[in-house]
Amino acid sequence: MNIAQLLAAAATTFPNRPAVSVGRHTLHSYSELQARVARLSAGLLGLAGTPRGSRVVLFMGNCPEYVEVLFALWHAGLCAVPINAKLHAREAAFILQNCDAALCLSTHETARHAATALDYCGHHLTHITVGSAAYEQLLDSAGAAQHSAHRDDLAWVFYTSGTTGRPKGAMLSHGNLHAMAQAYLCDVDALDETDALLHIGPQSHAAGLFCLAHIAKGGNQVLPASRGFDVAEMVGLINHYPKVTIFLAPTLLRRVLASPELAHLNVSHLRTVLCGAAPVYAEDVRAALAAFGLRLWNGYGQGESPCTITAMPKHLYRDDGSAGHAERLVSVGVARTGVEVRVADGAGNPLSPGEVGEILVRGDVVMSGYLNDPSATAAALQDGWLHTGDLGTFDERGFLFLKDRSKDLIISGGSNIYPREVEEVLLRCPAVEEAAVVGAPDPDWGESVVAFISVRAGMQVTSDELDELCVAHMARYKRPRRYTFIDALPKNHYGKVLKTELRALTRRNP
Incomplete structure (x- = not known):
């Protein structure tokens, strides 16, 4: 059940297909990427203080190495702890301490910031910058065999955004990540080796895990050469690759829709616009449908159930003339594959359509708990249900509508x-x-x-x-x-x- 097997299988099936590209240039084929992952995993295990099961912090900006680092950690039986590169050093230091990290990996642009965070921690921790001589030395190792992970073994700890206090580390297992990838292939698109996933948003975000389904099917992971958000560059890459999926948080979606560069987009090359991470308003949905056609997919999830609670599939945005269609533009859709969703009262009892209550979710993608925080875990996970803290209501057809966070x-x-x-x-x-x-x-x-x-x-x-x-x-x-x-x-x-x-x-x- 090691999630790294997705890459190993793709390397066998699609050895010469592009796996990672920067701009219009292919950096690694699938066979090359798998070989690098095996060597890097051996190098990581050879470091002092990083036995299997250790947690490794990724204080990295978007980069082509992100995918190989992730899969090398999983291949080796290590756990990835991503940190948003924009965090303040003191915020990052809290995560480094809370997760009891054994190693910190950074990119060149985050290296100094990461070093400051490590200083705040007050204890020595190995710190390696991707692309440095020390990193390349790790790749000189002989390839290691893939660790035989159990489905419940920890693979990913995602620290919540902490809008109301200290962030909490949601623990996701290899089984959770498999369930997420399978739900994508069932609910979003039946991908194949001609697909490309264009990484505009931070790879450290839960949406960065959309790469799992694409890698499982031999898709190309494409990073803009700028590694940032530029609408003209984005449009150019979509026009270059024939079948592109892109994730845009609502803020970026609005910027894209307002840009004059959008007039140059060859929309036939755009497969899907994934959206989520914050509310998408009706005006944005209408504008996106006008610009892209039926290519918008709006998902609802949390770090505790990453990108996988409910979703509004692309075809359901089509105006079928049914009652309530206009109102459903702002729905977050229906329950994802393998997930059960309930709107409940304060005692956890299900409510009828039209009644507002807390959204509860259970399924194979839901976290096992918060790292080193049993009280928060007990509050969030009750009787097998994740209590999201979000308020919502179902309509008569089973479409979920978010109202707000209960605290708001x-x-x-x-x-x-x-x-x-x-x-x-x-x-x-x-x-x-x-x-x-x-x-x-x-x-x-x-x-x-x-x-x-x-x-x-x-x-x-x-x-x-x-x-x-x-x-x-x-x-x-x-x-x-x-x-x-x-x-x-x-x-x-x-x-x-x-x-x-x-x-x-x-x-x-x-």
Whole structure:
């Protein structure tokens, strides 16, 4: 059950197919990549202090070596702990200490940052930079045989984004990752060796694991030469490769849709636009469908059940004339293969369609718990169900609609107000780039609604105009009592809006 077997099998079936490419240049074939993985795994096991089962931190930016490092760790029976390269050194130091890392791997651009984080840890840890002489020396080893991993052996520890406090390390096993790959092939696309996955978002994110299904089928992992986000470069690569899948978080999706470079896209080369990691609003869905056709796939997951809770498949965006189709544009779809989803009350009992409750999930992709945090594990995993902390509701056809995080619910005058409903209305205004709604303490109502607005460059809008829009589209008690205009919404390193910071702003400026 070693997840590294996906690559080994692909190397046997598709030895000469491109496995990793940079820009339009093939870097490694599948047989070459598998040989490098076997040698690197032997080198890693030969280091002092990295026996099988050790946790290895990947403090790495996007790079072509990311895939070989991941699979070498798994091949060797080691566990990968990815860190977003944008984290502050002190944040990274917490993860290094919490996971009891045996080794830290960095890229050239993160090496100094990683060294600072290691200094904050206060204890010695081997640190190797990918591409350095020390790294190449690891590749000089004779190839090691693949470790025979059990399905429950730890393969990946993903630290949650920590929008409300210290991040927690969700423990994912080889079996969890197999289930994720299988669900992709069942629910997204039946891939083959002519597919290409274009890595725009951080490979350290759970969405980086979309590579598993593509590698299982011999697909090409393509990195932009810039290693960053550039719409013109992205369009050029899609036009070059005949069958491209790309993951775009909602923030990047909006930037792509607003770019004039999109006019040069050969959309016939685009297979799928994967979206997730944050709410996708109705206006964005409509714009994406207009630009890409039925190629949008909107997934809902968490680090605890990576990218695999529910999803809105591409074909379900087609307007079939059924009642509720327009409303379903903002649905996160139906339960993924191998996953059971429930909307429940506070006691865990299932609720009827239309009733709002907490979203619970169970299945083979769900984590076993949080690393070194039994109390958080006990709170999150109850009676076999992962309690997501998200509020949602099913419609009569079984489509799931996210309402909000339970902690973001606003209770004003005894009425529940879901910030996302208000944000959807505000985003109808063409001048609004981004909107985020939070509750502020109110002596009369308990809480009042405050909207933070980022305005598109070259455009203007007033509070009165936004208020008129809200009154025209929703109940008056839901409309914001205050509008605050800011240059950009605060976000964490994965693009999620930090509503904790916005709530703090409302307290500082009542």
